[in-house]
Amino acid sequence: MATAQEGTHKVQVSVQEPTQLRYRLADQHKWVDLGICKGSQSYQLPNGKVFLHLERDHGLWSEVATRNVAEMDTYLTFRSDDFLSSIHWERILAGGIVVLLLGTLVARKLRAPIDPGTNLEPLIRPDGKVPRRRVGSYRLTGILGTGGMGVVYQAEDDDGNQVAIKVPAPHLVSQSDYFHRFLREIKLGLDLKHQRVVRVLEMPMDQELYVVMEYVDGTPLDKLPIQPWPIEWKLCLEWAAQTLDALTYIHAQGVIHRDLKPSNLMVLRDNSIKLMDFGIAHKVHGTRLTGTDAVMGTPTYMAPEQLQGAEIDPRADLFSLGLILYERLKPGLPYADDLVETLRQKVTQSLPSLRLSNPSFPSAFDEFILTLLAMRPEDRFPSAQTALNSLQPLLTLTKR
Incomplete structure (x- = not known):
């Protein structure tokens, strides 16, 4: 039993199972550990508003309860219904556990209501406004993007460091396939x-699902206006080299992006580029991706073999990059809106040279793009690094 101290008051805490206790003052962030409470025990807590946190650790998840404690509170009893479930993401991810085995359990726990005692607004408000709250150690300050898949917020920590926080739409959390992809992205x-890949900084540390990412002050490539021809093709050349730099890196880590498209390339203020959104990326661990898993992605920018559900390797990402460049240099997608017709065109027709519509387009760059867009993977560059090496002479010319 704790001894009485000036500026404190005694609180009797009762729990049904051994429970870890800690507290912090409402205006501070530092937690004070009270140790394990067994049955009923007395504690000396500071006067004023105190936030009490109780946790029972079960390995991959914990049961958590919270309570705001005032000076008049002298007896606190916690029953099983007072505890919510919190997932230990860092243990799940660090252990490489297959999320599908935990899907039902985890999704059910994530849908548990937020403890009313914390006075937290939902992460996605029905009125579309920014929730007036913190997420982990960050304060939400604005909305960077929103849509049917969820919201991306701008946020900052207590030192003013900016981050982006991606929150999936509530209806997606219960879908095991989406849940699996979201955790894979983390x-x-x-x-x-x-340097060419948007970094993931933190994983969720409570029962809410989100991911904290590097804040990038830029514009997705699909939202960037096409510049006059003499400027645009040189920008595309730089973007191609930087994207290939990123692809060389991720491919060396055994990762195939599988959904490379303009909206997943962020152009910064200095016109440099960063690759993002690894929601359906796949780490192949030395084997190729096959079957229905290979068909995931945005059909318009998919390689022919990916659309057909055949084996894919990193060269599928090269095809997608080629199509992104082709679209910028000859505005308007070269394929039909119909998915079946797109597939037929991709597996039967090569795209025409860009020089047919613009004879001043550098022939070496034209050949480079058409090699990326070869229908058969074996006719493309063998790797992103090889493709990058082939661009070096052109890059040198543009800087003269």
């Missing part, structure tokens, strides 16, 4: 560290 993002 796991891959934590592993990938490269």
